[in-house]
Amino acid sequence: MAAKKTPARGEADRLSLICKAIRRAILERALLPGDRLPEDALGERFGASRTIARYALGQLAAEGLVDLRRNRMATVAAPSFADARDIFDLRIVLERQVVRHLAGKLSDREVKHLQAIVEAEHAARHGADGTAIRLATEFHVALAEMTGKPILIRYVTEICYRAGLALSAFSRPHSSDCAVSEHLDLIEAIRTGPADKAADMMEAHLEAVASRALLQASDARGRDLMNILAPYAGDPG
Amino acid sequence: MAAKKTPARGEADRLSLICKAIRRAILERALLPGDRLPEDALGERFGASRTIARYALGQLAAEGLVDLRRNRMATVAAPSFADARDIFDLRIVLERQVVRHLAGKLSDREVKHLQAIVEAEHAARHGADGTAIRLATEFHVALAEMTGKPILIRYVTEICYRAGLALSAFSRPHSSDCAVSEHLDLIEAIRTGPADKAADMMEAHLEAVASRALLQASDARGRDLMNILAPYAGDPG
DNA sequence: TGCAACAAAAGTGCATGCACTTTATCTGAG
DNA sequence: CTCAGATAAAGTGCATGCACTTTTGTTGCA
Numbered sequence: 001m002a003a004k005k006t007p008a009r010g011e012a013d014r015l016s017l018i019c020k021a022i023r024r025a026i027l028e029r030a031l032l033p034g035d036r037l038p039e040d041a042l043g044e045r046f047g048a049s050r051t052i053a054r055y056a057l058g059q060l061a062a063e064g065l066v067d068l069r070r071n072r073m074a075t076v077a078a079p080s081f082a083d084a085r086d087i088f089d090l091r092i093v094l095e096r097q098v099v100r101h102l103a104g105k106l107s108d109r110e111v112k113h114l115q116a117i118v119e120a121e122h123a124a125r126h127g128a129d130g131t132a133i134r135l136a137t138e139f140h141v142a143l144a145e146m147t148g149k150p151i152l153i154r155y156v157t158e159i160c161y162r163a164g165l166a167l168s169a170f171s172r173p174h175s176s177d178c179a180v181s182e183h184l185d186l187i188e189a190i191r192t193g194p195a196d197k198a199a200d201m202m203e204a205h206l207e208a209v210a211s212r213a214l215l216q217a218s219d220a221r222g223r224d225l226m227n228i229l230a231p232y233a234g235d236p237g
Numbered sequence: 238m239a240a241k242k243t244p245a246r247g248e249a250d251r252l253s254l255i256c257k258a259i260r261r262a263i264l265e266r267a268l269l270p271g272d273r274l275p276e277d278a279l280g281e282r283f284g285a286s287r288t289i290a291r292y293a294l295g296q297l298a299a300e301g302l303v304d305l306r307r308n309r310m311a312t313v314a315a316p317s318f319a320d321a322r323d324i325f326d327l328r329i330v331l332e333r334q335v336v337r338h339l340a341g342k343l344s345d346r347e348v349k350h351l352q353a354i355v356e357a358e359h360a361a362r363h364g365a366d367g368t369a370i371r372l373a374t375e376f377h378v379a380l381a382e383m384t385g386k387p388i389l390i391r392y393v394t395e396i397c398y399r400a401g402l403a404l405s406a407f408s409r410p411h412s413s414d415c416a417v418s419e420h421l422d423l424i425e426a427i428r429t430g431p432a433d434k435a436a437d438m439m440e441a442h443l444e445a446v447a448s449r450a451l452l453q454a455s456d457a458r459g460r461d462l463m464n465i466l467a468p469y470a471g472d473p474g
Numbered sequence: 475t476g477c478a479a480c481a482a483a484a485g486t487g488c489a490t491g492c493a494c495t496t497t498a499t500c501t502g503a504g
Numbered sequence: 505c506t507c508a509g510a511t512a513a514a515g516t517g518c519a520t521g522c523a524c525t526t527t528t529g530t531t532g533c534a
Binding site: 013051054055058059062063082083085087089090094096097149150151153154155162 | 250285288292295296299300301307319320323324326327333334346386387388389391392399416
Binding site: 275276310 | 487
């Protein structure tokens with residue numbers, strides 16, 4: 001029988017299936033800030049009941065990817081401009097920490113793995129889908145995972161997804177936010193360089209990413225205004 | 238009638254009520270790592286069904302305060318020694334960031350507020366309940382809130398609770414982990430000092446807290462063992 | 475006494491139902 | 505045509521029920 005009562009050992013349950021799918025869709029900008037996420041549509045799409053979908057949305061809300069308001073449909077979170085800036089500030093201190101742990105300690109295998117990701121990034125560079133963006137995030141998450149510190153990994157992963165969402169809110173469509181060459185330089189700096197220098201380079205990289213997206217957005221106020229006003233529309237209280 | 242169909246504007250719903258209660262109980266060490274959290278008992282205690290209790294446990298698990306394993310009863314999370322160390326490492330970089338934002342920028346009102354908390358801490362110093370511990374955490378959370386940065390506040394608050402849980406796992410009963418005088422010095426350093434000096438002081442403070450609890454635990458391996466074994470023991474008291 | 479195997483009890487996993495709220499659609503007056 | 509109000513449709517909030525799993529006793533046997 002295909003249908004088992006309890007998921008097998010490695011088998012993904014529908015709960016994490018929903019979470020993963022939405023996270024990825026957000027990262028790849030298939031889902032945009034403000035997009036609606038009705039519970040039953042979600043559940044039906046994944047062969048689960050509303051109960052599961054609702055629970056998944058709760059988890060995603062805890063990660064800051066989804067907005068939940070009582071009696072209202074869940075939506076993809078719409079970070080404000082200030083939120084975006086704060087997310088990147090936080091991301092910088094967390095990823096500096098990652099780099100400090102890793103500097104001068106990467107194994108050959110790890111270097112290879114990172115280079116392979118950047119390679120793939122380069123290959124996906126000119127596709128219209130979100131693959132390049134996803135791979136860029138994968139690079140940063142892979143770095144975090146190499147620290148072997150579960151708590152650090154978890155927070156970096158989360159902030160990377162939130163940063164991806166923030167970029168989705170403020171950078172132009174189809175712009176690939178991370179420059180491939182910067183990632184290559186980063187690998188080299190972490191492999192060879194002193195910790196502080198590598199950390200500075202990570203900070204510069206992330207600051208560049210933030211600037212490219214956020215500065216251009218602060219020019220075009222219209223975008224920001226839309227975002228600020230969205231939650232208030234139709235609710236005088 | 239007293240019973241409304243929908244909670245009034247400011248009224249706390251039972252979901253966040255459960256979350257708050259458990260968070261606080263963990264912080265005050267009324268709940269210890271490994272303690273069981275059956276859904277129906279929880280729900281009944283707060284006049285809600287299992288659905289709500291289950292959802293609350295999911296939220297707390299996302300915050301790292303609760304362990305969830307399929308088909309098993311939820312338990313208060315039992316961080317390993319390595320987890321505890323990682324949590325404090327992360328807490329240090331986050332709270333350094335808080336202090337950097339705040340240094341030289343505290344209003345008189347804010348200084349007063351912080352001093353009042355430390356005052357209360359001092360008063361609760363010799364009580365056997367967890368009030369002193371809770372107030373110590375409140376001090377750190379209050380600092381974070383003064384940055385006005387929602388994302389930073391959220392992460393600092395979460396890491397503070399996780400740190401409280403880690404201390405609960407590894408420090409002796411009734412030890413108040415934060416020295417009151419250190420908090421007073423911290424206020425002064427943030428009020429007057431240059432950002433880096435204040436940040437260093439925060440780091441030293443947190444490192445001291447971690448050391449007091451974690452070093453004594455790494456000496457006495459038995460303590461760690463107790464914690465590992467706790468979930469398997471029946472409830473002796 | 476020690477310890478399997480088994481049976482009852484307690485607990486989780488999840489869908490479904492119903493009351494209530496929000497959102498969308500329709501209607502008619504200005 | 506526009507827009508307020510009414511009404512239908514869609515969606516959420518939450519309890520409950522039932523199948524399944526884990527845990528806890530309990531009994532039988534060495």
